[in-house]
Amino acid sequence: MNDRPLLLGKGWFPDQLGGLDRYYRDLLEHLPEARGIVVGGTAAQPERVGRGAGGALGSAPPARVVIASGHDRPLPHRLVAYWLAAARAGRGVDVVDAHFALYALAPLYLGPLRRKRVVLHFHGPWADESVAAGERSRVKVAAKRALERAVYRRADHAVVLTSAFKRVLVERYGVKPWIVAVEPPGVDLERFSLGSPAAARERFGLGNEAFVAVAVRRLVPRMGLEVLLDAWEDARPSLPPGSTLLIAGDGPLRGALEERAGTGVQILGRIGEDELTDLYRAADVGVVPTLAHEGFGLVVIEAAACGTPSIVTAVGGLPEAVAGLDETLIVEPGNTAALADRLISAQHDRPTPRTTREYAERFAWPRVAERHRAIMRGGVGDERMKVVYVDHVARLSGGEIALLRLLPHLDRVNPHVILAEEGPLIDALHREGISTEVLPLDDAARSLRKARVQAGGVSPRAAAATAAYTLRLARRLRQLRPDLVHTNSLKAGVYGSVAARIAGVPVVWHVRDRIADDYLPTHAVRLVRRMSRHLATAIVANSRSTMATLEAGSGPTVIYSVVPEVMHRIGTPTRIDRRPMTYGIVGRLAPWKGQHLFLDAFARAFPESGERAVVVGGALFGEDDYARELNRLAGSFGIADRVEFRGFRPDVWGELERLDVLVHASVTPEPFGQVILEGMAAAVPVIAARAGGPAEILADDLTGLLVEPNDVGELAAAMVRMQDPQLRARLAIAARQEVRRYEPDVVADQLQALYTKVTAQHRRAESPR
Template identity: 35%
Template sequence: MNHDVLDEPVLRANPDAPAAPATRIPDALLPAPRPELPARRPPPSGKSVRVAIVHDWLVTYAGAERVLEQIIACFPDADLFSLVDFLDDRAFIRNKPVTTSFIQNLPLARTKYRAMLPLMPLAIEQLDVSAYDVVISSSHAVAKGVLTGPDQVHISYVHSPIRYAWDLQHQYLKQSNLINGPRSVIARLILHYIRNWDIRTSNSVDEFVANSAFIARRIRKVYQRDAQVIFPPVDVDAFLVNEHKEDFYLTASRMVPYKKIDLIVEAFAKMPGRRLVVIGDGPDMQKIRAKATPNVEIMGYQPFAVLHDQMRRAKAFVFAAEEDFGISVVEAQACGTPVIAYGKGGALETVRDLYDARPTGMFFDEQSTASIIAAVEAFDDNRGRFSPADCRANAEQFSARYFRERFFEHVKEKVPALRNATLPAFDATPPSDGALKAGSIGVLAIDQSGVLGGAELSLLEVVKTLRARIQVALFDDGPFRTALDEAGVAVDVLDAGALRHVRKQGGKLPKGPALTGLASLVRAVTARARKADVIYANTQRAMVIGALAGRLARKPVVWHLRDIVSAEHFGRKQLAIIKWCAKFGLAHVVANSEASARAFSDLTGFDRKRIDVVFNGISAAPFDALRGVPQRSLRTRLGLPQDAFLVGSFSRLAHWKGQHVMLEAMLHNPRMHAVFVGAALFGEDDEYEAGLRAFVEANGLAERVHFLGFQHDVAACMCAVDVVAHTSITPEPFGRVIVEGMLALRPVVAARAGGVLEIVEDGVDGLLCEPGDAGALAQTLDNLQADVALRERIVANGHRTAVRRFGTANYVAGVERILKNVAGQAGKRGKLKKAAVA
């Protein structure tokens, strides 16, 4: 369960939640209604109503996305549009494909999309929704500015007008250190432009829906329009009431300035007799920790189970932010826990104070320590007036089911063609595009290797899920075939002949026996492809065979790109072959990182709309199974010294993987031992391995360097070392061992290049060094060895990153979705061709 933003819950249906009256701004306070216009032209008779949903950006699963999830549940057949789509977990959008803007393909868009605010008005206007009868925008920035026509109904659910362009502009400029100077002038001009655009585009919205009366007042202030209030959904079913409260207060939130967690901590620091528990993480963490006193426990980020437990047991939940709604306030009440909240914003609509016969909390008037202290003291004086049952009953009016009913009825009211429509039944389990049920599609997966490398381990995760609808063809035998057999997957080993000796680094193009092997493989794959709907090539050589076989069998080919296709990794002739295949026989490309996608697009000119980035998924199960095994036992099993500081390297022994950098670092750091897990593969790096061993002997490192060779139980090897080091000297396409190290609860030190930059945030969930810099690597490892607190912080954050962003479920769902979409598009083209011939 994702609680990346702790004050916003995961959604579920709540069939028992009672209805509540609609909340609406009094008519007397609203501007005069606009004159009635002639009715819109309805869709042609017998034609279904086409619905488009437009969201600002898809990068995480937070409050706005929880609302989007329920809007999609109301209109499951709607098409989805967004400025960018960088989701890892796609379950909440029900694995829908997303039409994105040109910002999606700009450099650094994944991490710097917010900085592209000046381009967003133009970008949102380029999304073409002209084919739809109803457009629903979910907007806290620019989504409401999508262009619509006179016969389209545009309903905008507004989380807030653009805060940093309107009433929070000065706060935004101050926090961004943009008070004075040329940058400040530019920022103010941009925000002025955004405000003008924001007002102009509000005129194209037919109906505004606000997430609270507070936001409805903002809408009236900014756009001079009225808004129906439909509160955002809260998963009250995920929270259980606890009648017995303990003697502590709780606050939980993302630690950013406007949440005012520092004020709450300061207030309790002045009340040493009262205990406060703080859950959350963020940029202000160190500042808040510095203010904590012994009665204040800073727990940092915690999974949902811990948050839920603390929220149920706390005597009160303290909330000091001015929020548009404030979902955590409702969550606390769902646990039967009363709330002490700042008396502005959405909290005024979700908390019943002492003036109510059945209060669920109380307010303080100022965002100050004195005001919080006074409110806590007043709460203790009136504690007997708060009932867990009353808190729960108040929370239930904000259920997800109630949101769906209210929102669907509101849309029906505004769209005559939907008057007879019924709310679809809610299915809490989203459809998997890759479920690939019988009768859907069949997949032929091809791979050049029988060795269990990173690419093969990743493919194994996919075929385990698709085993009923997938066939695998390998060009070589080995442990990978054994693993596939054990997983119950249909697998054939094809004879590659002399072609198996061709390497990606270059050399002569295949002639004679190699060409014979090529033709044999193409024939074998073509025969198998005729029974499938899509060919899924997992490696570069498999892609070449797949491109040829796909043309012969008239089947689309998807290449899972796991390399950075550059001169550092491939020979000139091999790069030329890749460019030819991209034009000749590839329908789609799945890249394991943005770095891989960018290099491929730059090389081939391939349409970026046909390239999807899906991060590799790594299962946590092998690492979790070792949690109770002492490290000493693992070291004994592997023949490693018990008391040494062990730094592990986990990859094939190859020059570009940089194991020699690790050995050079040992000369700078005499306290570390090196553990090398891996061997020279494909017979092409034997000389490099011999060179490593010679270096060890020449420098007297034999007692401190441990070559373990290829190991099946990588998890045990990682748990046996103290640090996992990634030392590649050229950009790594992804960096699987980095995620594995995080899952093993080991701090990771990695080379600052390529796909690594998309995994590791330096100093947060790992440490980065310049590629090939042995001195910097030695110093970083020395710092890790000396600083226990640093190691613990890196480990905790790293594990959270690995589980959230690189889980196998997200990975498999992403690959499945692409395979099915490509097969479906090919099927449609085939039907059109047959119809044209007929």
């Protein structure tokens, strides 16, 4: 950069303790061309430059950092002094990088900085954090939120540390997702490095045989340290003698924690940076037990750089901080038992120091600083197509899994997902770096079953809720101004296509359900067909079978779902000669999915042999009575001791590896049959009904066996036929070759070509206006 950026900070670490202040200092130190403004030590004078800010505990800021005021001065004095310092320092800079809304407000709106390009670093919801810290004044909280929104509206670009905080910035403060870059923080790999654990332990008086955990935190309620003390007390009897929990940091809870600290707990208070490195080296694990509002957790990668993995809670960005290392390090926030169990298992089950260090090396500060330079130059200007994906659920059901697998491969798309409920899909999307927000839909409308979508069957409450939601969604789309809206479910297609049309945005309606009388009530079939013809700019069907039920004038585009890249890590069949065999059915529990048919056929095929049956799936949409009926049926068929009901399992590949044959037994034609692709990719021979999507995916006796739908006898005969190991091997090998048609990059290119066509048509249609 020719001109230096100006970084508007809060305080200088460690004079001011906290992740924001440490991050700001490290970023500025790795941007030598930058100038900075902070509020400094208690005796600092306005415009004092380069003053030490922490005595023996810290280091003085460099000369290019202006200390505008002492942090003990009254707030009005600090604000005015900060504004004046920013106005003077801002001459000659092209870009302002703001880190704390309170101090940035006046400089960004008054004086020479108001015309500069602004990069916003979002470190967390200040107003909400103050509530968590005990603020009770609604007026003060509302004022803080209004101040934050005003600052965030000035951003040309925004930087967040995790996808979780991107969601907060987009959802709570209305910032457009297209300007937000997710950039994890950096770590100083020289300051934090591998060393001698024995020497480090000697410094803190710890034995080499002890199990040592360390928590480096601000001592405030939201950090969850009281939960950690309880968990440590529960875990201590299962740990070696002399095991110790070390808590470093300061804050208002220090006295209370010292009173509660039992045997094997030391409250260290504030420590110097050289001590901090040895503290990490001395530990077997770090612990970050946060209860709320955690942007990333810098301590996680600092400890990792010293070879120490951290157990973290599923709060904010913490799961993203360790997911690439070991997801078993994540525990439920506030769950004392879960934390205690993970501490106990960490004695033997944790990443090695070398593996942990290699993970930390991904976050080297020079690399992170260079990415920030690109952002400050305006380098995050994204030319990709802006697409909003709309879905009514956030569960890991078929259509949602298909979307999750496809989005990371759309290299010409900048995606943003709007969901109508909270759910596991959100975390899964965040792990893929996909931004999300939740626009809640009333449960009366969101949970409306298709059987009730008929004349007189929709309650006034559900109808009113859907209408109101459609208008809210349209208003949000106007704010976001995407190039395209893609609806991913049947319900989302109904309200999302209307909202998109109101907002003046072209819409692609992805139909993943058969629009026919055997799947939907007659009135719903007519409604959906009519809406799809008149509201959708384009229609995507997940199979030719689904396409045939739409009766759309111009005809939908058939784009199949994808099989994930994990298929390339699965080897050739290894289960061909294994006996007794295991037959399985995988999918959500619902009558039309045919789990009852599978159990009946299995009982007929193997009435007395040792073969086993596995039912994988949960009752995701209220079919709990059906789930109980399946257990009763297994008993009535005399196979209860040979049937295992696994429930919902997120790791489908692990389940498929246990099977010798996969059965797909839908009694109503399946729109597509994604699990069939998964079975083919995993080299598990498949039996499926000769109808709907499965009949398009499988070639009978070539890549699988097809049977007549709802025919128990033919299904049982096919199961018996699969006892032939040569047949299973031939089908599995051929299926592995065929499934390459469904690889993500192939499907992504087809969808992106459709997007390009649709947006070009929309621009031509709008140009005369």
